[in-house]
Amino acid sequence: MAERVLEVAGLRAGYGPAEVLFGVDLHLARGEVAALMGRNGAGKSTTLKAIMGLLAPRGGSVRFAGAEIAGLAPFRIARLGLGYVPEERRIFTELTVAENLEVGRRGAAAGRTPWTPERLFSIFPNLAEMRHRRASAMSGGEQQMLTIARTLMGNPEAVLLDEPSEGLAPVIVEQMAEAVLRMKQEGIAVLLSEQNLDFAAAVADRALILEKGEVRWQGGMDDLEADEDVRRAFLTV
Numbered sequence: 001m002a003e004r005v006l007e008v009a010g011l012r013a014g015y016g017p018a019e020v021l022f023g024v025d026l027h028l029a030r031g032e033v034a035a036l037m038g039r040n041g042a043g044k045s046t047t048l049k050a051i052m053g054l055l056a057p058r059g060g061s062v063r064f065a066g067a068e069i070a071g072l073a074p075f076r077i078a079r080l081g082l083g084y085v086p087e088e089r090r091i092f093t094e095l096t097v098a099e100n101l102e103v104g105r106r107g108a109a110a111g112r113t114p115w116t117p118e119r120l121f122s123i124f125p126n127l128a129e130m131r132h133r134r135a136s137a138m139s140g141g142e143q144q145m146l147t148i149a150r151t152l153m154g155n156p157e158a159v160l161l162d163e164p165s166e167g168l169a170p171v172i173v174e175q176m177a178e179a180v181l182r183m184k185q186e187g188i189a190v191l192l193s194e195q196n197l198d199f200a201a202a203v204a205d206r207a208l209i210l211e212k213g214e215v216r217w218q219g220g221m222d223d224l225e226a227d228e229d230v231r232r233a234f235l236t237v
């Protein structure tokens with residue numbers, strides 16, 4: 001069995017009186033891409049936030065690279081090598097592309113080739129062309145690419161991507177899929193929340209389907225594509 005970089009068991013979380021996650025179990029192997037799927041409100045974003053410590057877990061365990069991280073502050077979790085890209089872009093709009101990348105720079109773990117702007121520009125060619133442009137003058141899709149590139153400058157072992165394809169033009173969605181596949185080639189594990197089955201099928205090895213705050217189905221991406229009953233039960237509106 002491939003080594004697990006992330007292991008979540010019985011994770012519970014919510015907002016005030018609202019319970020949202022009722023015991024989420026999932027794992028991610030090193031270098032694997034898994035898609036967390038499910039309808040609006042199923043708890044995908046909440047799961048990623050609770051793993052990252054942006055929302056305090058109310059129960060359960062989150063192990064990352066062999067250490068328990070449930071309850072740690074988000075910056076500590078990031079320093080351990082778990083990257084997080086939220087749905088809303090987080091970049092410094094007054095800084096240029098190149099400056100935004102520098103802000104994200106952190107050393108790589110022993111034995112790993114560190115990310116540099118030049119290596120990232122080979123994955124995100126459109127960023128290379130606008131390296132001296134202020135981020136405020138970029139489109140939403142370009143800003144989303146920059147957010148991912150900046151996260152990679154921190155040399156994470158694994159990355160959580162919240163709805164990476166949402167709201168992007170088709171040509172940008174294709175570039176985003178290529179970027180995720182390059183991350184996989186580099187040995188980075190990716191857990192992404194996704195509603196777009198085509199995008200998930202293009203990048204993910206495995207799917208996990210959430211419904212009402214629990215993982216209700218998991219299997220290979222091919223199995224999900226072939227199983228109309230499962231898709232109808234958990235995905236189609």
Ligand SMILES: Nc1ncnc2c1ncn2[C@@H]1O[C@H](COP(=O)(O)OP(=O)(O)OP(=O)(O)O)[C@@H](O)[C@H]1O
Pocket residue numbers: 015018020038039040041042043044045046047193195
């Ligand atoms: N800040 C918040 N305060 C209160 N309730 C929230 C908050 N954020 C999310 N929720 C609720 O938690 C539930 C799960 O939301 P979540 O965003 O995790 O779903 P999702 O599967 O990511 O769906 P979507 O694709 O719509 O974002 C929903 O019922 C939502 O209304």
